Amino acid sequence: MKKYILTLLASIPFVTMAQQQKITILQTADIHAYMNPHDELFVENGQITFRKAGGLAHIKTVVDQIKKENPKGTLLIDGGDFYQGSGESVRSQGAIFPKIIHEMNYDLLIPGNWEVIYGKEVMMELMNNYKTNVITSNMFHKTDNNPMFPQHWITEMKGVKIGFISYNDPEIPIRQNPGYSEGIAFTEVNHNLKALVSEMKTVRKVDLLFIVAHIGISKQVALANHPDVEGVDFIFGNDTHERIRKPIEGKYSKVVEPGAFSSFLGRLDVTVENGKMIDYQYNLIEIDPKKYPADKKVQKVIDRQLKPFAKEMNEVLGYTTTPLYRYLVVENPMDNLITDALLWKTGVDFATSNGFRFGVPILPNEEGKAAITQRDLWRMLPVDEKMKIAEVSGQQILDWLEKEINNVYAKDPLKRFGGWLVRFSGMTLKFDSSKEIGERVLEVTIQGKPLEKDKMYKMASCNRTGEPLSTMCRMPNAKNAVIQKFTLHDAVRDYLKHHKTVSPKIDGRAQAVDLGDNVFSQMKETGYEFK
The missing domain is CATH 3.90.780.10 (5'-Nucleotidase, C-terminal domain)
Known part of the structure; x- marks a missing residue:
């Protein structure tokens, strides 16, 4: 009997540890068509300094390294404004990007405020050609008020059910040329936020819930302090190109944002136990092209897609x-x-x-x-x-x-x-x-x-x-x-x-x-x- 009790007690820590799982979310944001390394600005000790950074093929190298650490528990997401921002994008109307996104192997993307630049129909065609998950919770067809994309995405990794909802900036028709977003109806974030959070937590029974928001740092922090997001573990912020190195703690959720121009990759490691986040670590990874050599397959696709425009550019x-x-x-x-x-x-x-x-x-x-x-x-x-x-x-x-x-x-x-x-x-x-x-x-x-x-x-x-x-x-x-x-x-x-x-x-x-x-x-x- 004594031997049995000792054996049982010895097994308890093992059972507890077995219930803990690590989920890793990797985030890019506001790529703005910067596919290759470039000069970048940093502020160090109050002084402006410059050095090389960025490149999608270099990001892919980092992503693959991290996936080797956590092969069954890593997701790669993007927070919008991916294909606008270059002459090659304008000349191709964004058509050069789906093949690159295929090769990057993103799990989830959302539209940002600049995805509308070539009009609604082009945006729909491009993002549907990504052939991966695209969501937005507040963009609708004006003609029938049907959602333009699914309003949420749920996946399961290592026994952990993970949910995402997404919001784009409803002020896009004011911020930018109104003609870009013709045919699109935007709703305010709080229009359906509380209902979606409730659905994901109580009906869909997700363990982790994330918002991918393209509304800028100020509004993302305000959102983290709003009771409607209670139950949301993290807000993956985008739009303002901010470099948040330490998550901003709100009353109900936390906010991160990983810079722009492919210069950074955000890494969030979440420890889950009994269906709840019990700990996390966050790291804003600077994409140093010398430290992280380009993935050859991705770089080959990028070079091929850009080549027709080289003489003009x-x-x-x-x-x-x-x-x-x-x-x-x-x-x-x-x-x-x-x-x-x-x-x-x-x-x-x-x-x-x-x-x-x-x-x-x-x-x-x-x-x-x-x-x-x-x-x-x-x-x-x-x-x-x-x-x-x-x-x-x-x-x-x-x-x-x-x-x-x-x-x-x-x-x-x-x-x-x-x-x-x-x-x-x-x-x-x-x-x-x-x-x-x-x-x-x-x-x-x-x-x-x-x-x-x-x-x-x-x-x-x-x-x-x-x-x-x-x-x-x-x-x-x-x-x-x-x-x-x-x-x-x-x-x-x-x-x-x-x-x-x-x-x-x-x-x-x-x-x-x-x-x-x-x-x-x-x-x-x-x-x-x-x-």
């Missing part, structure tokens, strides 16, 4: 003697080049461009120059619409700037959306991001003179398909708007052809007086800072 348009980059929230050299070109081409009082988040650094070589190619132009401006010139009053400009600043710095995270601060040339702006909306703008000049509220000014922006002619970069009710014969790309190409070599710098045209120089994205309430 390699065309040199001009040169820069200064680094061009686009990671600062308030002002950066890359957008100063673009808006200076638009101002030069149009001859207006001030020219504007969106605060795009995509585009990696262009760095001068040892000889002090870097070629700016057609490929780079598409990277900087993946949308090439015709320019538009109109007249707006000083008061309109003030009201518009207050709204644009609020899009970035709203105290309510649910009111933040899109990219960074709007970019411009011919105008200067000083503001205080800490103040309330309507009180943030401190000083504006146009062509070196203080803004006059009653004066009319000529403004240039790009036309956005589907919006009213009188809307200029989200500013409504402009007067005498005229669409020009030339496009954004025409303006930049002509500017580079005329100047041959440029040297854009941060010149203080936009200043947040409360934030200092080199303003990178941050969420003080969570302790997060871009690095």
Whole structure:
């Protein structure tokens, strides 16, 4: 009897350990068509530094290594904005990507805000050709309100039932050209969130439940603090290209986001016992192409898909003697080049461009120059619409700037959306991001003179398909708007052809007086800072 009891006690730890399983979720996000290694920007000890990073074939090498560690418990997911962001993508209307995604062997993908760029039908065709799981919980056909893709995905690994639901940004028709998302109906995240979480946990009986969200860091953190997500283990965030190295803890869930441009791979290891997460580890893996050699099969497919476009994309348009980059929230050299070109081409009082988040650094070589190619132009401006010139009053400009600043710095995270601060040339702006909306703008000049509220000014922006002619970069009710014969790309190409070599710098045209120089994205309430 004594021997039996000892044997039984000895077996208890073994039984407990046998009930624990490790599930690994690997995440890419906001690839934006960056399939090969490239120069990347990092912030180390408060200083900007550059080094090579990225490449899908290099990510595949890391994924395969991790799958060897946990062969029956590893999933690879992507959080959207995969195929937009390059000239090759535009020329092929995204058709070069399904074969690459096949070779990467993704388990799950979702549409992001830029998947709509070639229209609804192209998006549906491309994502259905991925021949793997694609879900979204808040995108519907306008004609019949049927879901465009399944609203959830459930799989089982090592006896653990795993569920995913997904949300795209419902403000896509505002953030981008409305024509891109024609025929698509978006619902707010909370429209069906609580019901879906309940269904997955109580009806489908999943052990682990994840949300893959493409709504930006501010809204993802707000979501983690909302009672509707109680029961959700992690929110896999996307959209804002943030590099979260330590999961942000919300009241009801946790948030991660793994950067962009194939420069990083997020790795979440979850320990499950008796159907519940009891522990986790998270690592944001920097994709160093020297450390992780390219997977030969994936690289071969990438090279083959890109080859037909090489001659056009390699065309040199001009040169820069200064680094061009686009990671600062308030002002950066890359957008100063673009808006200076638009101002030069149009001859207006001030020219504007969106605060795009995509585009990696262009760095001068040892000889002090870097070629700016057609490929780079598409990277900087993946949308090439015709320019538009109109007249707006000083008061309109003030009201518009207050709204644009609020899009970035709203105290309510649910009111933040899109990219960074709007970019411009011919105008200067000083503001205080800490103040309330309507009180943030401190000083504006146009062509070196203080803004006059009653004066009319000529403004240039790009036309956005589907919006009213009188809307200029989200500013409504402009007067005498005229669409020009030339496009954004025409303006930049002509500017580079005329100047041959440029040297854009941060010149203080936009200043947040409360934030200092080199303003990178941050969420003080969570302790997060871009690095």
